[in-house]
Amino acid sequence: MTLHRPSTLDEALAAAGTPRAGGTDLGERRRAGRHRGPVVDLLGIPDLDDLRIDDGGARLGALVTLDRLATHPELARRYGALTAAVGALATPQVRRMATLGGSLLQATRCWYARAGVSCHRTGGDTCPARDGDHRFHVIFDLGPCAAPHPSTTAMALLVYEATVEVAGGEDRTVAELLGDGTDPTRGDTLGTGELVTGVRLGPTDPGEATAYLRATSRLLAEWPLVECAVRLRLDGGRIAAAAVAAGAVAPIPLRLGAVEARLVDGPPDPDRLEAAAAAAADGAAPLPQTGYKVELLRRTVLATLRRAVGLPD
Amino acid sequence: MIEFDVNGEPVAAPETDETLVEVLRDRLGLCGTKLVCGGGVCGACTVHLDGVPVLACLTPTTAAEGRSVTTIEGVGAPLHPIQRAFAAFDALQCGYCTPGFVMAAIGFYDDWRARHGTKRPPRDEIAAALAGNLCRCGAHEAILAAVAAACADDPAIDEPPVRVDALDKVTGRAVFTTDVRLDGMLEGVVVRSPIAHAHLHGLDLDPARALGAVAVDLRRDDPTLRYVGDPIAAVAAPTRREAEDAAAAIGVHLEARPAALVPGADPPVFPDRRSRKRAANASEGPLRPARWRGNVRGPVATSFPPFVARTRIRRTDPARLHGGTFVTASQTHTPLEPHATVARWEGNRLTVWTSTQAVDAVRTELARHLNLDPSQVRVVAEHVGGGFGSKLSMDDTVLAAVELARIARLPVRVVMDRQEELTVGGHRPAVHLDVALAVDDGHLDAITLDAASETGAAINSPVGAIPFFMYGGAPRSMHDWDLLSHHPPGKPFRGPGGPPSLWAVEQVVDDVALSLGVDPIELRRRWDGNPKRRALYDEARALDLWRERPREPGSGRFRRGVGVAAGNWAYFVDPDARIGLEVREGVLRATSSVQEIGTGTRTVIARALAGEFHGAPIEVVIGDSELPYGPMSAGSRTATSVGPAAVAAAEHLRALAAERLAVDLGGPVVAEVDGIRHAGELLPWPDVLPRLEGLSTQATRPGDAGGFLSPFTMLHTRLGRGSSGAVHVVEVEVDTLLGRIRVVRCWAGISAGRMWSPITARSQVEGAVIQGIGYALYEERVLDPASGRTLTANLEDYRIPGIADVPEIEVSFNEEGWEHVPGGGVGIGEVATLPVAAAIGNAVRAATGWRPRRLPIRPEHVVEGVGR
Numbered sequence A: 001m002t003l004h005r006p007s008t009l010d011e012a013l014a015a016a017g018t019p020r021a022g023g024t025d026l027g028e029r030r031r032a033g034r035h036r037g038p039v040v041d042l043l044g045i046p047d048l049d050d051l052r053i054d055d056g057g058a059r060l061g062a063l064v065t066l067d068r069l070a071t072h073p074e075l076a077r078r079y080g081a082l083t084a085a086v087g088a089l090a091t092p093q094v095r096r097m098a099t100l101g102g103s104l105l106q107a108t109r110c111w112y113a114r115a116g117v118s119c120h121r122t123g124g125d126t127c128p129a130r131d132g133d134h135r136f137h138v139i140f141d142l143g144p145c146a147a148p149h150p151s152t153t154a155m156a157l158l159v160y161e162a163t164v165e166v167a168g169g170e171d172r173t174v175a176e177l178l179g180d181g182t183d184p185t186r187g188d189t190l191g192t193g194e195l196v197t198g199v200r201l202g203p204t205d206p207g208e209a210t211a212y213l214r215a216t217s218r219l220l221a222e223w224p225l226v227e228c229a230v231r232l233r234l235d236g237g238r239i240a241a242a243a244v245a246a247g248a249v250a251p252i253p254l255r256l257g258a259v260e261a262r263l264v265d266g267p268p269d270p271d272r273l274e275a276a277a278a279a280a281a282d283g284a285a286p287l288p289q290t291g292y293k294v295e296l297l298r299r300t301v302l303a304t305l306r307r308a309v310g311l312p313d
Numbered sequence B: 001m002i003e004f005d006v007n008g009e010p011v012a013a014p015e016t017d018e019t020l021v022e023v024l025r026d027r028l029g030l031c032g033t034k035l036v037c038g039g040g041v042c043g044a045c046t047v048h049l050d051g052v053p054v055l056a057c058l059t060p061t062t063a064a065e066g067r068s069v070t071t072i073e074g075v076g077a078p079l080h081p082i083q084r085a086f087a088a089f090d091a092l093q094c095g096y097c098t099p100g101f102v103m104a105a106i107g108f109y110d111d112w113r114a115r116h117g118t119k120r121p122p123r124d125e126i127a128a129a130l131a132g133n134l135c136r137c138g139a140h141e142a143i144l145a146a147v148a149a150a151c152a153d154d155p156a157i158d159e160p161p162v163r164v165d166a167l168d169k170v171t172g173r174a175v176f177t178t179d180v181r182l183d184g185m186l187e188g189v190v191v192r193s194p195i196a197h198a199h200l201h202g203l204d205l206d207p208a209r210a211l212g213a214v215a216v217d218l219r220r221d222d223p224t225l226r227y228v229g230d231p232i233a234a235v236a237a238p239t240r241r242e243a244e245d246a247a248a249a250i251g252v253h254l255e256a257r258p259a260a261l262v263p264g265a266d267p268p269v270f271p272d273r274r275s276r277k278r279a280a281n282a283s284e285g286p287l288r289p290a291r292w293r294g295n296v297r298g299p300v301a302t303s304f305p306p307f308v309a310r311t312r313i314r315r316t317d318p319a320r321l322h323g324g325t326f327v328t329a330s331q332t333h334t335p336l337e338p339h340a341t342v343a344r345w346e347g348n349r350l351t352v353w354t355s356t357q358a359v360d361a362v363r364t365e366l367a368r369h370l371n372l373d374p375s376q377v378r379v380v381a382e383h384v385g386g387g388f389g390s391k392l393s394m395d396d397t398v399l400a401a402v403e404l405a406r407i408a409r410l411p412v413r414v415v416m417d418r419q420e421e422l423t424v425g426g427h428r429p430a431v432h433l434d435v436a437l438a439v440d441d442g443h444l445d446a447i448t449l450d451a452a453s454e455t456g457a458a459i460n461s462p463v464g465a466i467p468f469f470m471y472g473g474a475p476r477s478m479h480d481w482d483l484l485s486h487h488p489p490g491k492p493f494r495g496p497g498g499p500p501s502l503w504a505v506e507q508v509v510d511d512v513a514l515s516l517g518v519d520p521i522e523l524r525r526r527w528d529g530n531p532k533r534r535a536l537y538d539e540a541r542a543l544d545l546w547r548e549r550p551r552e553p554g555s556g557r558f559r560r561g562v563g564v565a566a567g568n569w570a571y572f573v574d575p576d577a578r579i580g581l582e583v584r585e586g587v588l589r590a591t592s593s594v595q596e597i598g599t600g601t602r603t604v605i606a607r608a609l610a611g612e613f614h615g616a617p618i619e620v621v622i623g624d625s626e627l628p629y630g631p632m633s634a635g636s637r638t639a640t641s642v643g644p645a646a647v648a649a650a651e652h653l654r655a656l657a658a659e660r661l662a663v664d665l666g667g668p669v670v671a672e673v674d675g676i677r678h679a680g681e682l683l684p685w686p687d688v689l690p691r692l693e694g695l696s697t698q699a700t701r702p703g704d705a706g707g708f709l710s711p712f713t714m715l716h717t718r719l720g721r722g723s724s725g726a727v728h729v730v731e732v733e734v735d736t737l738l739g740r741i742r743v744v745r746c747w748a749g750i751s752a753g754r755m756w757s758p759i760t761a762r763s764q765v766e767g768a769v770i771q772g773i774g775y776a777l778y779e780e781r782v783l784d785p786a787s788g789r790t791l792t793a794n795l796e797d798y799r800i801p802g803i804a805d806v807p808e809i810e811v812s813f814n815e816e817g818w819e820h821v822p823g824g825g826v827g828i829g830e831v832a833t834l835p836v837a838a839a840i841g842n843a844v845r846a847a848t849g850w851r852p853r854r855l856p857i858r859p860e861h862v863v864e865g866v867g868r
């Protein structure tokens, strides 16, 4: 029997196999023959799709679908960068099926791993993209694997300092969940026997300025070349607090501390945003074919900042 | 068991990790739901789960437990307004994407109506809702219009559909090769080379057989493997999974050889004369002889007058020379219905259902290959989910299915998955082009073009021909080179050679106009001697789109520009094309082996007959090699071959009808298009046909007035007199900050005479424009430089245009100049796509001052090329 269908969380934790939530990532890998072995279906576990939100913060169950997140008016009011990011990823059908947990823990989309070439992710010990075609890969080269982390959702959650609830293990921050990008064999730190049950978000201030943008060649339904989420707290014409995150540029989603530092305490005017965005790629070490992402990252951060504070596109 | 409802009926599926699409298609036989990408990208598998559109290819059966699933088969009685609108607006071509689009659109419709009633939804909201569905034929423009009309209760959705198979396609009833299911049928898979160049020493099929599978060696006579994906063996078992497992067990003994992974570099792919016979032909035309030097083959030179152009270019003062180097990417056909075949033997008779653009040619080829008489082989293709040039010959799936079925003594189906389709299904070669134009006092003095095509394990990429015939007055010299490599072979792709050559030449012409300060349309009008295209230039110049274009590059973040480009295409016709006509149960039944790939062939035949038999019920039965000979769908020849043949058959049948009725009714009888005139009365055809039961005839395509250009028929092809033309005017908006280019509007002017079916012809032009946009902005096959593997082997990494990327398209047919052709018009499928990329390049130049030279024009190139 390769399919386990636990009806409680405890049964699920005890079952041996790869968890499956919406199946939009795992299902594709299995169809293509890149994943084999038993599956643990999480859909029968009660209450994992709870969504609670109030002045004290929010708790989003691991099985809440991305579509529900993206279209939740109250969530959009309080966590605008998250809902905008989630609403921009994949396709309407995928968002209706995919879950919060799955979107954090999805596998790499590196085209070498997907083509079945031997690499760190598939049991090998090289990264063929480095000597091959890596035009969509990283500019912050943090580990042996050059593929960027795929999760838009994780990137957006970084600006909300979210806590990931883990059953069978310790709760952890999103950054802790995804690790530091140096382990080339995996994109997360979740151990066997651990499951993500939900995400907790702290309270936000009304009137935070938020935005999300991605750079792509086609308008919709395309993986980003670079993506950015911004959350600013404005106070009397000054930026009181800033959280800026970027995706598709490193083996993990990144907070851009240098940008944030240049924003805080300044006015949200075009020059200040421009100066801050110019620091977006500080510390980047692009690969031979990803040099373009350095400038594209700066520009994407700039465009997202401008959108957050309501400057024209 | 997992229990749920499908279209209101309870079903139970086993507790495996199957997805819904397997349950629907394979267990329940509900084949309206299509499987295309298997990865969530294309939406072809869209069904409703409790009324909400989801993807059957990724929905675990467990997710359906206790819920209700609705498929396309469950929404059609009576037709949903969305289905009526798709049919009425011709929002489909091949129809393979249609069930998925309809299901997604119904989801949007329900949602929109609940929120906004019958308000007309804006274009971008519809596009956002349908962004999870891909259409390779490019039916988007009509889809957007259809959905808006349905939501708004627009009475136009109840217009009767023009496309005769529209209702079959919007209801999911149309049966494609992938949907053919025969009793006892096995599923086959092809084992392919994992490396780019190897010698196959041995093949151990026994492990597969030990698993109960049937296995065959596909390389008995050629042990050299020349690219990743080259077929080695084939395996069949009751299910695809079992076949895959058995295939994995096969022992493949390969000796890797050094591979040419840089096009043109050593070692040679075809080292000797004998092996060169195995090189695939990258064009639809006959092989043109050329010299081989290792992996460089060429030049194939077309020059007129000889030697003049090159000498002139060499001697021209550099100040009067215009030109440069241009590069295009390799474009993959990726029709949404993959290459697929079902084969069944009955004794020594073979029936093959296959997804092909050439039913009759595949039969001939297959019979020759198997040493059978053609009468022993039957090829069937009722509906074909797109081809674009990739399905012109007997492919791997045919060979594999036929061999497997012979051994298994059971029918076998072989369907490429998307990774195979994107690897070996076919592509338009990438080309490096050098163009030079000598211009004197505004006159074109000479033009030279050197084009080197990365053909992989193929030869004969024709790039120079299009511009050779376009600016016909000046001395010209075109050199084509093939750069071979151990990569999958290039194939002819819609207007082979045209888009790359025009990408270069039409941008240089634009540069000339800029430097002379002449209106680019006016310059083309002057240089291009073709009177039919002149009419298009005049029309284009009068457009508001053109007259009100910004004259200088803009300066803000978003910059708009308008560009123009022209193209020409030869007029090919199949003079052997026949149409059979028979009266059966009061219905006029037309027959031909010709296939419907989405171009509207059934509709062309039906409309040709409708014009000759007013009011008569008509049925068109095609796509079967047992029927009268029909042409292949290539070279834009189909409509102009079958349309006139249908008219000729109709005229003859009318004469026969008059003869028979003269006997039956007594006295003189005249057969007219409105009916039969007898004793001063007109009996309309619907009333007369029942009396003509069994009356039948066949007719061949009549010749043109004044004859054809080519003196004899070769491979069922003649070159006719005149060339068709396209002039496209395109407006783009360039986001100079993030590099995205959006095509906002496109006016497509086509001079190809009268259209047999203007509505489906318009759809074809729109599709040609959209494919051209893909070629210009998104599409690029990428191979691993170290291994030769295809990296763009899924529909996320291989980017075809989405519905939100489609501009407003206006199509204008100029009908003049084809009076010598019966029916008054020729084909359009190819000419309409040729100038699109060049027009976009010129529009980008107009918007930004930056001239793109490399395709596709990606955001990173814009960011690099255009300052902020």
Ligand SMILES: Cc1cc2nc3c(=O)[nH]c(=O)nc-3n(C[C@H](O)[C@H](O)[C@H](O)COP(=O)(O)OP(=O)(O)OC[C@H]3O[C@@H](n4cnc5c(N)ncnc54)[C@H](O)[C@@H]3O)c2cc1C
Pocket (backbone or CB within 6 Å): A018, A019, A020, A021, A022, A023, A024, A025, A026, A027, A042, A062, A088, A089, A090, A091, A094, A097, A098, A099, A100, A101, A102, A103, A104, A105, A106, A107, A150, A151, A152, A153, A190, A194, A195, A196, A197, A221, A222, A223, A224, B039, B040, B041, B796
């Ligand atoms: C066309 C397309 C475009 C896309 N674009 C984007 C994009 O731009 N940005 C982006 O972020 N994503 C994108 N995606 C990916 C999509 O977001 C993921 O497929 C989806 O979020 C996965 O969610 P799921 O619930 O279906 O996960 P599953 O497929 O069910 O699971 C994914 C992985 O997570 C593990 N897992 C799931 N839930 C849990 C849990 N609760 N505890 C422990 N492990 C768990 C599974 O074991 C599996 O390994 C795209 C997908 C497609 C098809």
Ligand code: FES
Pocket (backbone or CB within 6 Å): B034, B035, B036, B037, B038, B039, B040, B041, B042, B043, B044, B045, B046, B055, B056, B057, B058
């Ligand atoms: S087949 Fe399911 S999304 Fe493409």
Ligand code: FES
Pocket (backbone or CB within 6 Å): B092, B093, B094, B095, B096, B097, B098, B134, B135, B136, B137, B138, B139, B336, B385, B386, B598
């Ligand atoms: S009609 Fe959409 S793919 Fe052919």
